[in-house]
Amino acid sequence: MxxxxxxxxxxxxxxxxxxxxxxxxxxxxxxxxxxxxxxxxxxxxxxxxxxxxxxxxxxxxxxxxKFNRIITFSDPLVRAGQPFLKKLANENPITSVNVLARLYGNNVMCVADYKSPTFKKNTSYQRGKLMPLIYGATSKAIIMQITGKRLENLINLENFKSDEHKTNFLKELKNDRKKGYCFTEGQVDKGLIGFAVSISNKKLGIVASLSSIFNLDDFLLEHEPIIYANLTTYGLLVEKYINEIFDDIQKYHHETNSIR
Amino acid sequence: MxxxxxxxxxxxxxxxxxxxxxxxxxxxxxxxxxxxxxxxxxxxxxxxxxxxxxxxxxxxxxxxxKFNRIITFSDPLVRAGQPFLKKLANENPITSVNVLARLYGNNVMCVADYKSPTFKKNTSYQRGKLMPLIYGATSKAIIMQITGKRLENLINLENFKSDEHKTNFLKELKNDRKKGYCFTEGQVDKGLIGFAVSISNKKLGIVASLSSIFNLDDFLLEHEPIIYANLTTYGLLVEKYINEIFDDIQKYHHETNSIR
DNA sequence: ATAAATTTCTCATAAAATGAGAATTATTAA
DNA sequence: TTAATAATTCTCATTTTATGAGAAATTTAT
Missing domain, CATH: 1.10.10.10 (Winged helix-like DNA-binding domain superfamily/Winged helix DNA-binding domain)
Structure with missing residues (x-):
């Protein structure tokens, strides 16, 4: 040691x-x-x-x-995304949990969450919680941004049920990448379904996702387009704000460096 | 180093x-x-x-x-008090920020907070924030539990404006201790007033407070008795729950030890 | 493609961690 | 209160690790 x-x-x-x-x-x-x-x-x-x-x-x-607080108030992803989670919840057609998650090392971690007050079930989606890498829309919208060697390494750390399971997962990933969003049913919590879009910022090294989780029982097919529209809109907004925050940080460092 | x-x-x-x-x-x-x-x-x-x-x-x-999450879900004070903050806010006669804070080393730190949705101002009372030791009701309800040498040591770390300021502070502390609650006006944030009661658990080494912060402008004298009644009731409830949690922990350790 | 910046590596030396057991201090029970 | 027990700190010879200067390698920017 x-x-x-x-x-x-x-x-x-x-x-x-x-x-x-x-x-x-x-x-x-x-x-x-x-x-x-x-x-x-x-x-x-x-x-x-x-x-x-x-x-x-x-x-x-x-x-x-103390340090958690500093992160909350300064992490670009949390700062950019946190305020939108509630709005997203309010605009979703049915009661939901809304989650910002990101890749941290070899894990997916939820970094911010907002649950509609009317959402009853306890979910696995809570700030600070590590999520399984290969289950749930939240994680898939993150993994699908990764390619090549890095993807291989990540995938190899996981325990797939079978080789078929693994091949299927990779196939789905490709599909999701094309569509631009993910959907899963009951992979993390029984009775819940998840929708997710990717969020990323190369300059800041952020590989993340924005997702909405619903009760399967509440869900009707007609909700789907609204859900995707919301996620896409807010996903882009979050990315835009991350960029603005990045510029702020740049400016700040520039100033403090020239003063010195 | x-x-x-x-x-x-x-x-x-x-x-x-x-x-x-x-x-x-x-x-x-x-x-x-x-x-x-x-x-x-x-x-x-x-x-x-x-x-x-x-x-x-x-x-x-x-x-x-990650570790912040573990604390949130396992810290006896947070676990016991968190659920009551919203209730307290709802029962207060005017819009409020409600805070659980505790002594951590030589600092007072807010460990949980709930702001009424209608509360507009930004306040200094947020989870993870270190609070000044000698200003604000939140802190006073904590310090007033401490006596003797320990109090002296804590007090000596602080910068009082003058000797008079220090004597006054100690006098107030004595008074508050007798009354069982604290009140301050604008000591931490301009335009805000705070009410607080002590919370403690000897067995767990918890020295804490429960407080409600209001806009001075909203406040009428007739609110006072309700505010105190709420704080006192919920303060006792929180202490009761801390005790229950303590018993749970004891039991758990007993079990895991005997298994070993 | 080149230059500059960032990061890792190497190794002799200085500094710090280790752990067994003694000594001290708290806590508990009689 | 006292005695007994448990928790914590201390001591010190030995082992292990950190340090920092500079070289080397890698990454990033021009």
Whole structure:
């Protein structure tokens, strides 16, 4: 264990299911002497990446809330897209969950979501949640932007049920790429359907998607054109705003650099 | 620079105002050779605490979104209080921002907020935001729970305008402690007033507050009793739920320990 | 295609992390 | 309160890792 890994390994123990750990538990889990873990944990508490809770338990610290906030208020994709999610929800013909997701390393992560107040079911689409790479329209509208070697690498990390499954997936991807949008049914959550369009910005290295998720029960065929129209319109708007934000950032850096 | 500090110092450069940095900029700013920074940044990108953006810029990475999510879904205070903020907003006689904040190290941080849809002004009360320790009802309802040496230490970190200011603050604190709630006017944002009650849980080491912020212009004296009644009721409810969550956690750890 | 900027690599040296166990401090129970 | 136990910090010799200067390679811009 060395470098940042030393700290990362500890943080990675914390999850929704298990959000507090004692030093001894960490020590056992990582097979590392407790005197070492005590030292490391103390460091991380000082840095506010962990905080000591009751008993001798430790929890994730406030640093994550702080930095998350900075991202929310400065990430180009979130800044550009967040305000449109609610509008999209309001203009959709039926109650929906609307999601901005992007490729982060080898994962798709939801970075912003807005659920209509009337949407009842709990969904897997929530900010911060990692999504499966090969299931759901949200992810497909992201993967379909990737080609060549990069696509191959990503795909190879996934567990397909069979070779046929894989071939089919790639075929669908090609089709979706032509159509410019994705549709899936029940791939992530039972009883839900998803529609998605791609969002990207080369200069900022953003590979993302905008999607609307509906209850299958609410859905009628006549809704489809409106849904696609909405997604396409807002998708383009988001891209436009990302560009504007990019220009702002450029300008800002230019200024601060010339001042220096 | 050693240990976690090495990484923390880099992360601390990132802010809402300046959310992307090049290695060279970091290197200059921290007065550390760029070959060293390149190595460290690479590590952090691998760990998803940073991500490379356009040009040669780096941004905060997805790890923060992920861990923030884990906190949101597992932090006892957030879990217990979040669902009540909207209810509180709906029951308040006038449009409001409702806030859960807690003491984190030597800072007060907002950990959840709900703004009535009709509330127009932008406020400083947003999840993840660090609040001034000695201004605003939100913070006072937190500080007033602290006594003795700990209070002295906290207070000594603050810049009071004068000795009188400090004495007054401590006097007010005593008063508020007796009354059981706090009120301030325009201390954090001009034109806004705040009401707050304390929330705490010794076993979990939580020192927090629940507060409602209103436009001064909307406020009438007759609203006051309702506001206090709401805050008190919901404050107690939140504490009750924190206790229940605590019991759940205890039970969970008991189970996982005995299985092991 | 060339120049410039960015990033990685190498390696000797300096610095820091490690872990066993002792010492101290908190917590719990009698 | 006291005794017992658990949690945390400390110490230090040893091992491991980080450092930084500059060369080399790669990427990006002209």
């Amino acid at each position: 060395s470098g940042f890994q030393r700290y990362k390994k500890i943080l990675d123990l914390f999850s929704e299911e298990r959000s507090s750990w004692t030093v001894l538990e960490i020590s056992k889990s990582l097979k590392t002497p407790s005197s070492t873990i005590y030292r490391i944990v103390r460091e991380m508490v000082t840095a506010e990446f962990l905080e000591s809770a009751s008993g001798s338990y430790f929890r994730l610290g406030p640093a994550f809330i | 050693s240990g976690f500090q090495r990484y923390k110092k880099i992360l601390d450069l990132f802010s809402e105002e300046r959310s992307s940095w090049t290695v060279l900029e970091i290197s200059k700013s921290l007065k550390t050779p760029s070959s060293t920074i390149y190595r460290i940044v690479r590590e952090m990108v691998t760990a998803e605490f940073l991500e490379s953006a356009s040009g040669s810029y780096f941004r905060l990475g997805p790890a923060f979104i």
